[in-house]
Amino acid sequence: MILPAQHQIRLLAADETPPMALLLEGDSSERMIARYLSQSQVFVYEESGATIGVCVLQNTSDDTCEVMNIAVAAERRNQGIGKKLLLHAIDLARRSGCRSIEIATGNSGIGQLYLYQRAGFEMVSLELDYFVKNYDEPIVEDGIACRHRIRLRLNFV
DSSP states (O other): OOOOTTEEEEEOOTTSOOOHHHHHHHOSOHHHHHHHHTTSEEEEEEETTEEEEEEEEEEEETTEEEEEEEEEOGGGTTSSHHHHHHHHHHHHHHHTTOSEEEEEEETTOHHHHHHHHHTTOEEEEEETTHHHHHOSSOEEETTEEEOOEEEEEEEOO
16 A cells, blocks of 8 residues: 555554554543553554554454554544555455454444445444443434444455
8 A cells, every 4th residue: 555755554662652542532432442452453644753543453363353443533534544544454464364354333433334344344243232331421423322333344265
């Protein structure tokens, strides 16, 4: 993937602090982020040294990877950065020998569902009331209550 000059996607070093503000854009619970962050690879999208996007990728089994979090700074959304991060994660999963990559989002994530399906992901399950049961505060996106988790998968083989 070719990025514009002064843009890069790189693996966050172990001694670097993850961009929590951005991670919270993709997952509103610090508790939930802490559960997967230490077992994952964190990639940042940088423009002229400023972090404007993040993607967290985790191997969940011998042949499956999962995008645990993906987020772009609010002022930089709808410019293709999320798509570049997602395609980067897909490429890494494929090159690491995974047979599939998964991602989950809430029922209220209309833009996310659009992005993921355009990238080839297909819906494989719906977990009713996931966000009601696992998050302390109600989540509302664009006036839609986020209650259910939708899991999507892209198979490589």
